[in-house]
Amino acid sequence: LDAPGAFGWFEDDALLAAASLTSWGPETVGPDVATHPERRRTGCGKAVVSAVVSRALEAGKVLTYQTLMENQPALGIARSLGFEQYASHVAVRLR
Numbered sequence: 001l002d003a004p005g006a007f008g009w010f011e012d013d014a015l016l017a018a019a020s021l022t023s024w025g026p027e028t029v030g031p032d033v034a035t036h037p038e039r040r041r042t043g044c045g046k047a048v049v050s051a052v053v054s055r056a057l058e059a060g061k062v063l064t065y066q067t068l069m070e071n072q073p074a075l076g077i078a079r080s081l082g083f084e085q086y087a088s089h090v091a092v093r094l095r
Helices: 043-058 070-079
Strands: 008-009 014-023 028-035
Touching: 008 043, 008 070, 014 043, 028 043, 043 070
Parallel strands: none
Antiparallel strands: 008 014, 014 028
């Protein structure tokens, strides 16, 4: 976990989903995921997030999953992998 790493889902040489880990501190990490919009709800996003989550758990890390409440695809992945909402925060953009 000291070196950046990523997992990808490929079909016919096309990358359809990718996930990596972001470090939030010495013991805490969180998955980042991107899935091709036309391939959402097919399991490829969940598969790559599951791979990075497994890697983090094997390393003894504490996991946090952060996304916007409006990001239903990301929330679906989190819920399907057993993440539960623990807290929320508000971001404000000042003009």
